[in-house]
Amino acid sequence: MQPLRLSVRLLALAAVLLFFVLVWLYTREFKVFTNTIGAGRFVLGAMIAGATVAASVLYVLRKRLTPWENHLPETFTIAVFAVLFAPLFAGLLNRAGSVREYRKFVFVSEMPYLSSGYGLLKGEKIKPSGYRLTVQEGERVYRFQYKKQEYFPLTKPGEVVELPVRKGLLGVRVVELE
Secondary structure (H helix, E strand, O other): HHHHEEEEEHHHHHHHHHHHHHHHHHHHHHHHHEEEHHHHHHHHHHHHHHHHHHHHHHHHHOOOOOOOHHHHHHHHHHHHHHHHHHHHHHHHHHHHEEEEEEEEEEEEEEEEEOOOOOOOOOOOOOOOOEEEEEEEEEEEEEEEOOOOOOOOOOOOOOEEEEEHHHHOOOOOOEEEOO
16 A cells, blocks of 8 residues: 555646646746737647647547546646646647748837846946837738847838847747847
8 A cells, every 4th residue: 555655646746847847838938928920829729729629639538537526626637737738739839840040020110128026226227127029911910029138229110130040830920039
């Protein structure tokens, strides 16, 4: 009986570690989502796909999970985790088979922004936390965000700029700005 308890505890520890790794990956993926063209539709589609996968898994496990009222925690865990983590897996899958190319956009603006969790201290020198780039492609206007440097300090509105874009395995484009 003792080895069984140890293996269950090890499995629980592995599940908790996996959860923390997934959350860490998700926080790193937010930077990618802010620079994804059509991110809203992409995330919504991934969540719908996650709900479909959860429904399929629950359908396959329906005999094991009957009666349903005795297995509500397992059912909700499968459903919620599949829907919430689907955008993470879709984003990683999208970038897995992507090819980098440079696409032309019409420059609109590049503005620095300041982000401070606790405000500014008196006498603190203000420097931007990052930059927001606004560009236009056809009739669509896109806004991208990056942290390291200002890419277009001398560019005037209306000029054409080239940005590094990865068209992913799922067909969604991601602008790669650091």
